[in-house]
Amino acid sequence: MESYNNASLIKLINELEKMPGIGPKTAQRLAFYLLKSEKADVEKLAGSILEAKEKIKYCSVCFNMTEIDPCAICTSLRRDRSLICVVEEPMDIVALDNTGAFKGLFHVIMGSISPLDGIGPEDLKIRELLIRIGKENIKEVIIATNPDVAGEATAIYLSKLIKPLGVKVSRLAQGMPMGGSLEYADEVTLARAIEGRREL
Amino acid sequence: MQPYHKTQGIVLKTRKYSESSKLLTIYTRELGRINALAKGARKIKSRFGSSLEVFTESKFLFYKQPSAGLYVVSQAQILFPHEGLYFANDKFASASVMADFLYTHTVQAERHEELYRFFRDSLKELELTGAPQNVLLSFMLKFLTVAGYGLQLKACSSCGKGGTEPGRDCRISAKHGGVLCEACSRKEGDSVVIGPAALKALSFLQEKGYKLTGNLKLDDTSSGEIKKVIGNFLQYYYDYELKSMRVMEEIIK
Known part of the structure; x- marks a missing residue:
């Protein structure tokens, strides 16, 4: 990490890397994208993350x-x-x-x-x-x-x-997805589709 | 060109990976326990369909990504879906414990064909049986035997001389690997006491095939004692408590 002698940049990359589906390369790309962006845009992003985190909670009835x-x-x-x-x-x-x-x-x-x-x-x-x-x-x-x-x-x-x-x-019904092709369906999916067939 | 591997395998565990992929742990016949990535497997129209579901035995075609040290699933064709395990909660819970045994107590990438066949046969038997708890207890005892920790139930496992007295309680020690005679019991504190019925059942479940163990009538006391003995052995030799066993108790209570 000698190429990044800025502690703040390393910290940002490390934080981004903690997110699901974000690897080291993507974290690096995102960090550089944020640094190149306008300050106002970055503030808007940081603000929306904080706002969502503060305002959104789980519904006490349905947990949405x-x-x-x-x-x-x-x-x-x-x-x-x-x-x-x-x-x-x-x-x-x-x-x-x-x-x-x-x-x-x-x-x-x-x-x-x-x-x-x-x-x-x-x-x-x-x-x-x-x-x-x-x-x-x-x-x-x-x-x-x-x-x-x-x-x-x-x-x-x-x-x-x-x-x-x-x-x-x-x-919920199970079987063939719309737009799918029968020849690629596996035995279990096809069997479910036959079991769950409906009259036309 | 990437080196391809063709082998049969049973999926032990799946995890979500990135947007639409799955990271699988598969116990294979040729390669032992491996981790493999199935790209796009979570999409509804994925070409893998249900071939990568837990407990499913499939024929796989993998290639290895040298940079990541990870196998990537190229094709999968179902051999045995073991669907019967999904629709009965006690069978599902028992199959999960079996899968957890292989996931936790086997070494990665160590080929063990006997263990593969044993696991496959155990899942098949579990699917058909009317007594899933017996099959699971029998599986755990047989697994310990395959792993080299089979219970010594005839002669004393400490002195090798005396045995158990018929019709009386006896002690089983994980440290010594089996029953203790009366003289050795007095010296060995860390052991489990079991009744004569449980000892007989323990021997039956360890030695007989699944077809016979399914017919065994086990009362709650004997079943509890056998579970305690197995738990003691697992704790001693593996020093790890399986999460799946706690969940199984919750599901079947």
């Missing part, structure tokens, strides 16, 4: 990220309040809400059951979901955890807890 607690989705009167969609991360809400096909409420459980990472049911927001189902007039819970092993295991675990409460439990 929000500036106002409870969040806009939880307080909306236009949404179907008998329907809850369970997702793993707040980012999943954005993806599902952008479809415009779902008008119910959400609940973020903050991950999925992953024994190899030491994440069990007690580390997730499952207890809060069950309390919510008990308190609110929920008729159906749609489990939208990721279609991977951990997501499936979490879905099965949730359904075992929710079904005895007399609430309908459904899972």
